[in-house]
Amino acid sequence: MPARRRRSTAIAAAVATAAALGATALTGATSAAAAEVPLTGYELTWGIKESYRTYVATYARGTFTPADGASQAAGNGAFTFVNGTGSYDSTSHRMEIGFEGSLAIESKAHGFALTLSDVKFDSAAAEITADVTRGGTTEDDVPLATVTVSRSMTDMATELTEKAGEVFGSASYAGAAGDPLTVVQKTKPTPTDPTPTDPEPTEPEPTDPEPTDEPTSPEPTKEPTKEPTDEPSSPSQSPSPSQSSPSSPSPSPSASTTSDAPAPAPAKGEIADGTLGWGVKESFRSYVVGPVAKGKVTASAGATQASGNGAFTFTDASGTYDTDAGTLNASFKGAVNFKGHEESAGEYGLDLTLTDLEATLDGGTGKLSADVDSLGEKSEDVVLATLKAKSSALTAKDDVITVDDVAATLTEAGAKAFGDFYTAGTTLDPVDLAVALSDDADLPGGTGGTGGGTGGTTGGTGGVIGSTTGSTTGGLNGALASTGSDTPVAAVGGAAAAAVAAGAAVVFALRRRSSTTE
Numbered sequence: 001m002p003a004r005r006r007r008s009t010a011i012a013a014a015v016a017t018a019a020a021l022g023a024t025a026l027t028g029a030t031s032a033a034a035a036e037v038p039l040t041g042y043e044l045t046w047g048i049k050e051s052y053r054t055y056v057a058t059y060a061r062g063t064f065t066p067a068d069g070a071s072q073a074a075g076n077g078a079f080t081f082v083n084g085t086g087s088y089d090s091t092s093h094r095m096e097i098g099f100e101g102s103l104a105i106e107s108k109a110h111g112f113a114l115t116l117s118d119v120k121f122d123s124a125a126a127e128i129t130a131d132v133t134r135g136g137t138t139e140d141d142v143p144l145a146t147v148t149v150s151r152s153m154t155d156m157a158t159e160l161t162e163k164a165g166e167v168f169g170s171a172s173y174a175g176a177a178g179d180p181l182t183v184v185q186k187t188k189p190t191p192t193d194p195t196p197t198d199p200e201p202t203e204p205e206p207t208d209p210e211p212t213d214e215p216t217s218p219e220p221t222k223e224p225t226k227e228p229t230d231e232p233s234s235p236s237q238s239p240s241p242s243q244s245s246p247s248s249p250s251p252s253p254s255a256s257t258t259s260d261a262p263a264p265a266p267a268k269g270e271i272a273d274g275t276l277g278w279g280v281k282e283s284f285r286s287y288v289v290g291p292v293a294k295g296k297v298t299a300s301a302g303a304t305q306a307s308g309n310g311a312f313t314f315t316d317a318s319g320t321y322d323t324d325a326g327t328l329n330a331s332f333k334g335a336v337n338f339k340g341h342e343e344s345a346g347e348y349g350l351d352l353t354l355t356d357l358e359a360t361l362d363g364g365t366g367k368l369s370a371d372v373d374s375l376g377e378k379s380e381d382v383v384l385a386t387l388k389a390k391s392s393a394l395t396a397k398d399d400v401i402t403v404d405d406v407a408a409t410l411t412e413a414g415a416k417a418f419g420d421f422y423t424a425g426t427t428l429d430p431v432d433l434a435v436a437l438s439d440d441a442d443l444p445g446g447t448g449g450t451g452g453g454t455g456g457t458t459g460g461t462g463g464v465i466g467s468t469t470g471s472t473t474g475g476l477n478g479a480l481a482s483t484g485s486d487t488p489v490a491a492v493g494g495a496a497a498a499a500v501a502a503g504a505a506v507v508f509a510l511r512r513r514s515s516t517t518e
Contacts, residue, residue, distance in 0.1 A: 041187025042084030044099050044121055046128065047077065047179035048144075049160065052168055058423070062107030068117075070101025078179060079103055081119045082186075094124035097183065114167065121183050123149050128158065128181065132167055142167065145178045155180040172286035266437070267324045274317025274435030275443055276332045276359055278368070278408070281428050285309050288338045293350060295340025301355070303334025312336050314357050317435050321401060323394045328361040328401065330435055351375050359433060361403065364392030368408060368431060384414040385428050399441035406431040 047053060056062040057076045066072050069082045079101075086097035102117040115133040120141070122129070126149055129141045144167065145158040158178035165174040279285065288295045289309055299305040302315045314332035321328050334357070341349030353373040358381075360366040366387040372379045385408040394401050410426040434444050 036087040036089050039084070039086045039088055039095070039097060039185075041185050042086075042097050042099070043080055043082050043184055043186045044084060044097070044119060044128075045078050045080045045182045046145075046158070047079060048168070049173065049176070049178050052170075052173075053077075056105060056107060060107035060110040060112075062105065062110065062112075065104040065106070066101060067104065068100055068102045070103055072103075084121075084183070092124065094122070096120070096122050096124075112169065121147070121181075123147075127161075134167075145181075147181055154182045154184065156182070169292075170283070170287065171290040171292075172283045268322035269320070269437065271317050271319045271321055271330055272436045272439050272441065273443065274315075274330055274332070274433070276314040276317070276330070276357055277311055277432035278314070278357070279311030279429035280336070280354070284338075288340050288350070293340030294342065295338065295348070295350060298337045298339070299334065300337070301333060301335040303336055305336075311429060319358075319435075321394065321435065321437065323396055323401070326361070326363045326392055326394050328359070328366075328394060328403075328433070328435065330360075330433065331356065331358045356380075359387065359431065361387060361389060361394070361406075361433075364389040367411070382414060383411050385409055385431075386411050387431060396437055399436060399438040400443060401433075401435050401437065402444060403433040404430075406433065 053064070053076050056064065064072055064076075064079070066079060071080050071082075072078070073080070081099035081101040083100040084097040086095065088095045098118060098120045101119070102115055104113070104115045106113040113134070116130040117133070118131040118140075120129045121127075126147045127143050128145045128147060129143050132139050132142045142163050143161050144164045145160050148157040150156050158181050160168075160173045160176050160178045162174040164178075165171050285297060286309065287293055288297055297305065297309065299312055304313045304315075305311070306313075312334070314334035316333040317330045319328070319330040321330075335353055335355040337351070337353045339348045339351050343349055351374065354370045355373070356371045358369050366389075367383050368385040368387055369381050369383045372382045372384075388407040388409070389403050390405065391403075394403070408428040408431050410424050410428060412424040414424070436443055
């Protein structure tokens with residue numbers, strides 16, 4: 001099968017490749033002599049995606065097996081493919097290298113097996129490709145990631161493709177950041193090699209395009225002129241504020257203190273209202289509405305969801321606060337339901353509902369709990385996450401206490417409630433809290449600060465890879481062990497946890513199903 005190549009060559013990528021290979025050493029040659037230069041002795045190191053490796057090795061109980069010269073770094077680290085050979089075109093500045101080594105990825109528990117081989121890097125197309133073998137069939141030159149090519153060709157940013165989402169079994173991977181890529185020459189050519197490789201280490205440094213960009217850039221000349229002009233202007237204005245300052249302090253404080261200044265909020269008391277914004281886990285939301293679960297997400301009973309399958313806002317807070325002690329205890333109304341893997345009309349293999357969310361903070365740390373209902377099995381007051389705010393203080397402004405971007409981390413109790421399918425310490429979506437201390441206080445955004453969505457149902461095929469159809473993808477689409485119709489909440493949550501923790505397309509086969517295909 002011919003390799004798939006993108007022909008839109010980035011100028012920056014070409015310059016970077018030229019510099020990395022010492023292309024300027026060849027500029028003395030005539031145009032007639034410009035040709036492909038052979039390359040040997042290169043290595044490519046790439047980890048695909050850290051969360052994917054964690055999923056395979058931990059939650060899927062799977063294995064990575066490098067072979068044919070490939071290797072994996074200790075601690076379930078990145079993969080290295082060796083003996084890269086290829087060519088560099090001094091006219092188009094295109095570098096194409098193929099590498100030896102293969103990588104088998106398998107999980108008997110989740111029923112998937114695939115092998116990557118013939119890994120290639122193309123600097124002009126700015127992509128990584130590999131041959132992918134699944135179910136006895138090999139697809140050649142599958143584009144797995146695009147690459148932001150850099151001059152050094154080390155730690156280059158990568159972005160997973162839609163095909164990578166299909167291969168690795170998660171639609172949420174399409175467009176997601178992959179692990180950094182490094183392509184380096186480990187074995188230098190022998191002196192008999194006609195390629196002028198000796199100057200390579202020194203030539204890239206004084207490359208003409210790099211130095212000329214920096215001196216000719218207007219940035220350095222403008223910044224010195226701007227800063228001196230700004231600094232004199234502030235001192236020149238300082239006398240006028242100093243002259244007006246004796247008169248302005250006396251009337252302003254007296255006016256503010258004697259007229260309509262609001263009374264300070266009590267240091268402690270009952271919460272009048274409030275909102276909690278939380279998305280549970282972005283990758284889990286994507287999985288539910290994606291091509292494997294083919295489900296929907298529904299917010300109800302006062303909860304709303306931001307557009308685009310966004311985060312949720314729970315409302316109508318009640319509870320207590322104490323700003324002096326730095327404590328907050330708030331309960332919120334609203335429900336969120338996740339349904340997927342429809343077996344028949346109204347019957348789902350995944351049916352998970354979170355209600356009665358409660359958040360507590362004490363000196364900046366706390367917990368987030370909820371009632372969990374899965375397939376009719378209910379567990380109350382499950383502590384799903386520990387909370388860590390950026391500050392230990394609680395400050396009221398305009399009778400509202402706002403605490404945004406509170407880090408949420410899965411607890412041991414939450415992991416046990418979900419069947420110990422994933423470990424405590426998994427990072428969940430951050431939490432936003434806003435509570436009103438009086439009836440007339442205005443909460444941020446009117447209905448909460450997590451996107452202002454109108455709630456309702458998010459379903460259909462959001463984020464779907466067009467060709468992905470369950471078990472035909474060969475990715476992470478094998479069924480979990482079937483548990484029958486009386487599956488306890490722990491087992492259901494355990495399956496959900498795998499997708500939450502790893503963002504991988506694990507099939508929630510909670511009732512026995514013959515296939516996940518359409």
